[in-house]
Amino acid sequence: MTRMEEIKASVTVTNTGNRPGEEVVQLYIQDLYGSVVRPVNELKGFKKIFLNPGESERVTFTIKEEDLKYYTSDMNYKSLHIVRNVFYFKVTHMNQLQVL
Incomplete structure (x- = not known):
């Protein structure tokens, strides 16, 4: 991933x-193979929505290179384009995680 690239994660929520x-x-991310121990779930975005009964809304999050940066063991602030990591993206509501 470069500074100009982005990832979009979408989920449809229905009342x-x-x-x-x-x-x-x-929206949470989890770094599976990072060079340092990191939180299992890192909150990277959220959106509050209002839904009437039976109504659905598609929520989209945009993840940029800056959102994936972290401090390595040698205290350098790096991101996915420098350190090749694998991330899970999770969207949750009502305490239920859904892997994207």
């Missing part, structure tokens, strides 16, 4: 209940 409600959709 299956019979009352209107708000939901906070959250």
Whole structure:
């Protein structure tokens, strides 16, 4: 990934209940093979939405190179284009994770 590239992660959220409600959709990343121990889930974005009963909304997050930077063991601030890592992207709402 370069500084000019970006990744888009989308999920469709549906209100299956019979009352209107708000939901906070959250995007997390997990670095599977980093050179240092990092959190299992790192929050990288969130969006609060309002849905009427039966209504759906597609939520899209944009991940840029800056969002994937972290401090390595030698205290350099690097990203995916310098250090070849594998990331999982997860979108959650109501405490349920969905791997993208």
